[in-house]
Amino acid sequence: MAQTTYQAPLFFPARDAVSSQEYLLVINPDANIATDIRYFKNKVWEIAGDHPGHYAQPHISIYNFLGFQQKEQAIINALSAVSKNVKAAFVHLENFSCFEGSGTIYLTPRPKNYFSFLLRELYPTIFNCQGINRQSKIYSSTEPHIIIARGLKKDQFADAWSHFKDKSYRSSFLAESIVLLRKELLKNDQYDFVGEFRLK
Numbered sequence: 001m002a003q004t005t006y007q008a009p010l011f012f013p014a015r016d017a018v019s020s021q022e023y024l025l026v027i028n029p030d031a032n033i034a035t036d037i038r039y040f041k042n043k044v045w046e047i048a049g050d051h052p053g054h055y056a057q058p059h060i061s062i063y064n065f066l067g068f069q070q071k072e073q074a075i076i077n078a079l080s081a082v083s084k085n086v087k088a089a090f091v092h093l094e095n096f097s098c099f100e101g102s103g104t105i106y107l108t109p110r111p112k113n114y115f116s117f118l119l120r121e122l123y124p125t126i127f128n129c130q131g132i133n134r135q136s137k138i139y140s141s142t143e144p145h146i147i148i149a150r151g152l153k154k155d156q157f158a159d160a161w162s163h164f165k166d167k168s169y170r171s172s173f174l175a176e177s178i179v180l181l182r183k184e185l186l187k188n189d190q191y192d193f194v195g196e197f198r199l200k
Contacts, residue, residue: 021069023132024181024191025079025122026059029146030173033093034058037107037146040164044105044149048160052151060091060109062118062178063126063140066133066185074131076195079180082125083197089114092172093146096164103152105164106145114175115144122178175199 029037037058045054067075092110099106109115119140126138152160177198181191 020185021067021072022183022185023063023065023067023075023194024061024183025063025065025126026061026179026181027091027175027177028057028059028179029091029093033171033173036169036171037148040107040148043163044152044160047163048149048152048156051149051156053147053149056147058146059179060115060144060146061141062115063122063138065126065138066136067129067131067182068133069182071131072182072194075126075129075180078125078129078131079122079178079195079197082122083178083199086118086121086178086199088174088176088199090172091175093169095169096148096167097145098157098161098165099150100157100161102150103154103157104145104150105148105152105157105160106150107148107169109144109146112144118178 028034034057041054041056044051091114093107094110095108097106097108098104123138123140126132127134132138148164149160177196179196180194182194183191
């Protein structure tokens, strides 16, 4: 797995002159759900035309931070250690929601408190890791989501959301691992796969 297209998170960091690497920590849904999400992305394209994130890999963003590639092994070691203390859990996807201001349509993962737990468990490890750039912020999403479309213009959003707002969708998958990705900061949407860390 060399390069994968992932959607840049809503909590995107500003350019940092010290570090040129952006790291993204995610949970990926299983293959069946990923297929469903690609279908929904294509439906937005049919209704509203091309949109940012059309080809992005379905995922749930956990943390977004800047780091030093030359110290990347420290990040890998830290995540490998902490993941052994975090339990795998079933994630349930419950219907569609939106961030109207950013033209975003997404699926809502539950239970929300599981993602709050993940943030609490992982934050000290990431913050104290020698591989991260402490002169920059560590970003997380307080509202977990899997993006269907984002950055839609007002008329695009209205057309697409009118299709999805009353639709029902239910599915679930076992979140068995977290995945670390890396790309050059603000360069493009191509992320390199760094590592996958199994949860207990």
